[in-house]
Amino acid sequence: MRSARLDAVDWEILTALQSHGRMTNIDLAKRVGISAPPCLRRVRALEEAGIIKRYMAVLDAGKLGFEVTAFAMVKLHSQAERDLVAFETMAGDWPVVRECSMLSGEIDFLLRCVAPDLSSFQHFVIHDLTAAPNVASVKTSLVIRSAEEATGLPLELMAEAAD
Numbered sequence: 001m002r003s004a005r006l007d008a009v010d011w012e013i014l015t016a017l018q019s020h021g022r023m024t025n026i027d028l029a030k031r032v033g034i035s036a037p038p039c040l041r042r043v044r045a046l047e048e049a050g051i052i053k054r055y056m057a058v059l060d061a062g063k064l065g066f067e068v069t070a071f072a073m074v075k076l077h078s079q080a081e082r083d084l085v086a087f088e089t090m091a092g093d094w095p096v097v098r099e100c101s102m103l104s105g106e107i108d109f110l111l112r113c114v115a116p117d118l119s120s121f122q123h124f125v126i127h128d129l130t131a132a133p134n135v136a137s138v139k140t141s142l143v144i145r146s147a148e149e150a151t152g153l154p155l156e157l158m159a160e161a162a163d
Contacts, residue, residue: 006051009032009033009034009042010042010046011155011158012031012032012033013028013032013039013042013043013046014046014051014052014155015155015156016028016031016032017043017052017055018152018153018155019152021055021056022055025039025040025043028043058151061114065116066114066115066116067115067116067117067118068113068114068115068116068117068118068120068121068142068143069112069113069114069142069143069146070112070113070115070121070140070141070142070143071110071111071112071113071140071141071143072110072111072113072125072129072138072139072140073107073109073110073111073138073139073140073141074087074107074108074109074110074111074129074135074137074138075106075107075108075135075136075137075138076108076109076134076135076136077134077135077136078134079108083134084102084108086133086134087108087109087132087134087135088100088102088109090132091109091111094124094128094129096113096114096115096120096121096124096128097111097112097113098112098113098114099111099112107139111129118142121140125138125140
């Protein structure tokens with residue numbers, strides 16, 4: 001199921017689930033204007049196609065004691081594929097790292113990190129990140145505040161293009 005093959009109802013289902021992932025199938029079916037059985041078939045098809053990857057809760061980091069969010073910009077000594085994959089695997093094992101993106105340009109990876117406090121983040125940077133194999137340099141920036149923290153995708157842009 002590719003994006004070009006999604007119809008208007010599929011886009012409505014995705015939009016509704018992205019905002020309210022715990023919605024019952026009956027409520028979802030009512031919201032998108034179809035009956036429950038075909039709605040469930042469509043949701044399962046979207047899941048099987050990998051378009052819906054998983055369902056999750058969005059938690060408030062500050063209320064749970066995670067006071068520090070930071071970005072780490074990592075440059076590697078080698079950009080050979082095996083070295084890139086090795087770094088991605090290592091980053092996936094670090095609990096502090098919440099996102100790891102490979103970039104083009106002067107920086108190889110951008111990591112979004114979350115830690116309970118500044119000393120925990122500093123410990124991670126000094127003892128884990130900069131000490132990791134193949135890491136040439138690390139630059140960090142602390143987040144002062146976030147004005148927008150969108151968790152989903154702007155589906156309205158794709159739905160409009162599909163019409």
